[in-house]
Amino acid sequence: MSHAPVVDVLKGQYEISTTVTVKGWVRTRRDSKAGLSFIALHDGSCFDPVQVIALNNLDNYADVQRLTAGCAVTATGTVKASEGKGQALEIEATAIEVNGWVENPDTYPMAAKRHSIEYLREHAHLRPRTNVIGAVARVRNCLSQAIHRFFHERGYFWISTPILTASDTEGAGEMFRVSTLDMMNLPRDDKGNVDYSEDFFGKETYLTVSGQLNVETYACALSKVYTFGPTFRAENSNTSRHLAEFWMIEPEVAFADLSDIAQLAEDMLKYVCKAVLEELPDDMAFFAQRINKDAISRLEQLVDSEFVRMDYTDAIEILQNCGKTFEFPVEWGVDLSSEHERYLAEEHVGAPIIMQNYPKDIKAFYMRINDDNKTVAAMDVLAPGIGEIIGGSQREERLDVFDRRLAEMGLSQEDYSWYRDLRRYGTVPHSGFGLGFERLVAYVTGMQNVRDVIPFPRTPGNAQY
């Protein structure tokens, strides 16, 4: 492919007066009375289109005058300093080839006008052609690359934990069943129950809700690992923060305690936000202008701030004494809700908070019991403007304590036999956290709904495309 990405042309990688070919889609066309047309040509390589000037001496100038938004075009021409506003460089075309017309421009779903975000969601296959969803896609990619880079530079190994699992024991949420049984003719066992021994995996099988338990097996061998993959919740939640299918990042670190993992979370968030600010200033300027005026400033603040460590017990006291009335009353032992988290991060501290040492009764069975026997070594990162964005913990590595906790919660040792093996054979302190990738992308872009930061969102009643 010998054509030039628009980003390279706009960055001045082709000298003035040289000939380049660009390929992309028309955003807008404007005809001048002087007998020439201005085409804004976009190829997705960056936020801005390049301006292509078509003079009426082109053989197919009549075609050029029929170009509408969405038409695919190959334009060859000379790089020039632009006299117009808004761009430094433009291309004066010597040839324009139309690769693909738009069938009936009047009904083209992505015609050049402002569409509502809900309308775009209904056209998920065409919405990446818009400014907003294109910018989201570039930020999403930038964040994912930065995450891989962050961990790779620090000696972490990416581990792919299984999507399909016969463990239904994690209790992290409702699960989707995966099966190849003939639904019209289900095999039955002698008690009349569905006989999953005849199913593909010989057992009842589900989609994973988290890779954590699996990836602990690799942390207890390779020391520093992380997952980055899809996870699933079959919860009937129609909110702006929930998806049935979403991507998670889960680092897990041997010989790390709660404060190590809190520092890792802080370092990672700063690293990836900095990457977006540095690499995609034009996309971020668009989000600040159109979506959330604080989009850039709050990222800059996050990068420059010291995350404040706060104990859950202290937070409860602050909330009880702050003089505010909350919808959900506060007392020691309750799970903090979004209004509490946002008050603390936005009003009380004005910076991201790492909240630590939650009551054990509101946290998962695998978290390490503190010496007070009331709290566990858990932490959440609460960011101004969004609330909880990361949840993590030190894991219970002491077999006797772990077994007592299983018994307390009515869980069986047998169901966790392989997980217990990690505590039987060379157990080590270890810790990790989980970051919901779509919540991160929503936070960074300022987009209100996670459905708009994943290409094809899956929610109750919707698995289209």
Add this chain to the structure above:
Amino acid sequence: MSHAPVVDVLKGQYEISTTVTVKGWVRTRRDSKAGLSFIALHDGSCFDPVQVIALNNLDNYADVQRLTAGCAVTATGTVKASEGKGQALEIEATAIEVNGWVENPDTYPMAAKRHSIEYLREHAHLRPRTNVIGAVARVRNCLSQAIHRFFHERGYFWISTPILTASDTEGAGEMFRVSTLDMMNLPRDDKGNVDYSEDFFGKETYLTVSGQLNVETYACALSKVYTFGPTFRAENSNTSRHLAEFWMIEPEVAFADLSDIAQLAEDMLKYVCKAVLEELPDDMAFFAQRINKDAISRLEQLVDSEFVRMDYTDAIEILQNCGKTFEFPVEWGVDLSSEHERYLAEEHVGAPIIMQNYPKDIKAFYMRINDDNKTVAAMDVLAPGIGEIIGGSQREERLDVFDRRLAEMGLSQEDYSWYRDLRRYGTVPHSGFGLGFERLVAYVTGMQNVRDVIPFPRTPGNAQY
């Protein structure tokens, strides 16, 4: 965390006579009559363990003498030049803390001896502690990082295509059904069929077999994109090359034809193989010594070779005239089987082959029809030692030709309405390919079975952990 990764110690990042702390697991312990013990301490950060020397003046030397394979240890000591063979540097311990013992060393499943690869597969939660599976994990990580880097450097965006899909129309293979319906009490419609309108997504829903059709929507907006995610086949194939759950990389490029994408495949394979050779020489030396003696040399050959372009039609002629008898007879129109592919790549050419322009009747509906109307612009990359490793094509971008092909194959336009939209609105030539990640890892490491290059393999009858 202030301790040192073993890889940093062995690379000499700590000067001789400085004090370091390392944390990891005992591989072996050897006691000398002179009153000291040699501990090979491994933390997974690289292939080799570091040698820790424990003198009998340590307070807990009696504990040291009880250390067995798999025990977790924190060792602090002085970096020294090693007098022994096999390592340049070692640590003379001033303190050794035992973090975790091995319960009953005699029955520890990963005791220090040679285990069969099948035995390790039965202990997937502990096998990353072995040399071979640890090395596989590091190569797998190195390849995935190199793939992301390769595409990122070239301006590609990572796009996450959906795992759950209501499209059952791709025909790429048997699919898993995903459901939250109560299997003991299935809702029925008035014809007595299962009423999927009451299921979570309101429709019958499956696990994806490929992200290609979805990612084409992003290629037709952002030009250069790729997927890297899990895909699924509900095929009852118990072979060394098949998994029910595996990871795929699928780049998709607007304005690219078949030869562009063939070049991309060649460049990518060379790039990622080079990364492994450069970054993990110790792991690769182990594979060459223990798993496949050609492990390194065949990667070096691949990196240095020119991939040979060959037409399917020419390949058939070569196979027919080569004087060899194949299990599956060769004539124009048949799909090449592994014996044919390997003969061509290993014996006839002695280098990777990019085979092009296959008969349309053995290829998918979305591939671009060539002018001969008999073949399609498809390509496979065949590598010596493994056969097909990549499959790709130019996509049919002409709406009228695409619609004729749908009709020929008895597929309905309605089922492909959103895919057809890409051809109705600013259609462009575009191409892409798919690479099965586990086959790549198997190829690079020389491992015989894809079940040993993914942490928790899913195959018929097996979704444990």
